[in-house]
Amino acid sequence: MDLKLKVWRQDNAGDVGRFEEYQARDISPDMSFLEMLDVVNEGLIGSGKEPIAFDSDCREGICGSCSMVINGTAHGGQKGTTACQLHMRHFSDGMTITIEPWRATAFPVHRDLVVDRTAFDRIQQKGGFISVRTGSVPDANAIPVSKDESDLAMDAAQCIGCGACVAACKNASAMLFVAAKISHLSLVPQGQPERERRALAMVKQMDDEGFGNCTVTGSCEAVCPKEISLDFIARMNREYGRALIKKGTV
Amino acid sequence: MELRNSIDGGRGLYDTFAQSMDFITGIFKTSLGRKYLMAITGAGLFGFVVMHMLGNLLVFAGPAAINEYAAKLQALGPLLWVARIGLLGMVGLHIWSALKLTSENREARTVEYEAAAEPVDAHRRDDIVAKFAARTMIFSGLIIAAFAFYHLAHYTWKVPQINGASADFESFYVAEDFVTPLEGGVEGKDHADIFKMIVTGFKVPAVSVFYVVAVGLLCVHLSHGLSAMFQSLGFKNKNLAPWMDRFAMGASALIFIGYISIPVSVLAGFIIIK
Numbered sequence: 001m002d003l004k005l006k007v008w009r010q011d012n013a014g015d016v017g018r019f020e021e022y023q024a025r026d027i028s029p030d031m032s033f034l035e036m037l038d039v040v041n042e043g044l045i046g047s048g049k050e051p052i053a054f055d056s057d058c059r060e061g062i063c064g065s066c067s068m069v070i071n072g073t074a075h076g077g078q079k080g081t082t083a084c085q086l087h088m089r090h091f092s093d094g095m096t097i098t099i100e101p102w103r104a105t106a107f108p109v110h111r112d113l114v115v116d117r118t119a120f121d122r123i124q125q126k127g128g129f130i131s132v133r134t135g136s137v138p139d140a141n142a143i144p145v146s147k148d149e150s151d152l153a154m155d156a157a158q159c160i161g162c163g164a165c166v167a168a169c170k171n172a173s174a175m176l177f178v179a180a181k182i183s184h185l186s187l188v189p190q191g192q193p194e195r196e197r198r199a200l201a202m203v204k205q206m207d208d209e210g211f212g213n214c215t216v217t218g219s220c221e222a223v224c225p226k227e228i229s230l231d232f233i234a235r236m237n238r239e240y241g242r243a244l245i246k247k248g249t250v
Numbered sequence: 251m252e253l254r255n256s257i258d259g260g261r262g263l264y265d266t267f268a269q270s271m272d273f274i275t276g277i278f279k280t281s282l283g284r285k286y287l288m289a290i291t292g293a294g295l296f297g298f299v300v301m302h303m304l305g306n307l308l309v310f311a312g313p314a315a316i317n318e319y320a321a322k323l324q325a326l327g328p329l330l331w332v333a334r335i336g337l338l339g340m341v342g343l344h345i346w347s348a349l350k351l352t353s354e355n356r357e358a359r360t361v362e363y364e365a366a367a368e369p370v371d372a373h374r375r376d377d378i379v380a381k382f383a384a385r386t387m388i389f390s391g392l393i394i395a396a397f398a399f400y401h402l403a404h405y406t407w408k409v410p411q412i413n414g415a416s417a418d419f420e421s422f423y424v425a426e427d428f429v430t431p432l433e434g435g436v437e438g439k440d441h442a443d444i445f446k447m448i449v450t451g452f453k454v455p456a457v458s459v460f461y462v463v464a465v466g467l468l469c470v471h472l473s474h475g476l477s478a479m480f481q482s483l484g485f486k487n488k489n490l491a492p493w494m495d496r497f498a499m500g501a502s503a504l505i506f507i508g509y510i511s512i513p514v515s516v517l518a519g520f521i522i523i524k
Contacts, residue, residue, distance in 0.1 A: 069365075119356070222377035240283075241282075
């Protein structure tokens with residue numbers, strides 16, 4: 001199949017950037033979206049031009065590196081799918097595909113489609129962990145966890161931190177990400193000692209990074225490649241209220 | 251510790267005070283805290299909208315019913331002022347947090363996407379793109395606030411220049427039976443003729459149209475706000491969400507019908523001054 005690509009090109013963080021158009025010829029419908037970009041880049045390198053910079057790592061939908069907005073939709077809009085797992089068979093021959101980086105003040109564009117997502121790392125560093133002795137491996141089942149709660153914690157823990165929630169939200173809100181991280185650890189016994197401190201500190205860092213606020217549109221949930229539920233945002237709202245009453249400040 | 255002891259002799263008052271201050275900071279200065287404020291004040295204002303509508307609907311029971319109801323409200327005296335100040339406070343907090351949150355949202359996303367959302371699964375577009383009511387909350391909200399100000403000037407402060415009816419509502423009073431018109435009534439002493447004010451007011455088509463448009467926007471606002479309120483306060487989940495959404499839509503529709511039934515009935519000649 002042949003496609004026309006309209007791609008955001010930006011030389012560095014200070015560059016104003018612009019859209020450039022490329023032809024993608026002889027693309028196999030079985031290629032992934034990133035493989036299609038690899039083919040286009042081979043062509044660009046061959047003709048002495050700069051290849052399109054984009055993030056990728058595992059290419060099996062679990063690392064959360066590939067961040068791009070395809071036709072106005074984070075990760076392209078297939079249910080529960082990252083851009084690297086999106087295949088070209090979902091596009092039609094001859095169509096124009098617009099590819100843009102995540103757009104959020106808290107995620108400045110580094111180059112082309114690559115954005116700086118260290119804001120997420122800084123939020124995680126404020127409490128997305130548990131402080132425990134990390135010596136020898138503990139016995140299995142030494143700490144009882146109920147099935148319901150462990151299932152729910154695992155649902156939240158699926159978040160790969162790709163940032164699609166921020167990219168899709170009209171307010172560039174990171175609440176789905178932060179909610180998943182806060183909920184995940186608040187549901188298991190290991191997360192209890194730091195439960196209040198975690199909720200307060202992570203929410204504060206989220207605000208400080210300049211993400212927007214949730215207006216409950218559900219866009220984040222719809223584009224999330226791990227289908228993190230909006231329920232976790234409600235859970236975060238409860239966790240935060242609980243922490244405010246019990247602890248008040250970090 | 252030294253500071254604490256010097257303040258309250260170690261009785262723990264300092265801790266209590268510090269914790270209360272942290273709580274207030276946590277509500278007013280954080281994203282989630284302001285969302286709580288939006289939700290709680292929104293719930294309070296929704297309560298007012300429902301009560302106000304139920305009171306207004308007494309117009310269908312005739313002049314005596316609504317005029318007596320209004321007289322009883324007036325007779326509450328200081329309590330009425332407590333309610334008014336409470337409402338004003340809720341409106342103030344609701345608007346303040348809305349402006350604050352909206353300006354943060356604008357700053358968080360300064361560059362819009364070039365392409366309109368066209369997901370490869372076309373049917374998922376409706377889930378991905380924010381709904382009209384959700385996208386326009388600040389506009390519907392501010393227009394409703396402007397209308398509410400006009401509405402107060404129209405019926406509460408009775409500014410004659412804006413009612414378009416070439417009548418001064420300030421001169422509409424009734425006798426003790428709540429029906430017989432009273433010439434030369436005195437504010438605060440005699441009962442206001444609310445029934446006559448409503449009929450005269452809504453007989454002006456432009457006033458009625460503005461009213462219907464504002465109530466329509468209020469219902470668009472509530473159709474999103476009432477369901478988002480549960481989420482902001484942490485009550486929503488996948489089992490309850492469909493019911494909360496139905497409640498939001500149903501309540502908005504009932505409020506719309508309830509409110510517009512009055513100007514429509516007046517213009518259609520169904521409610522007349524006998």
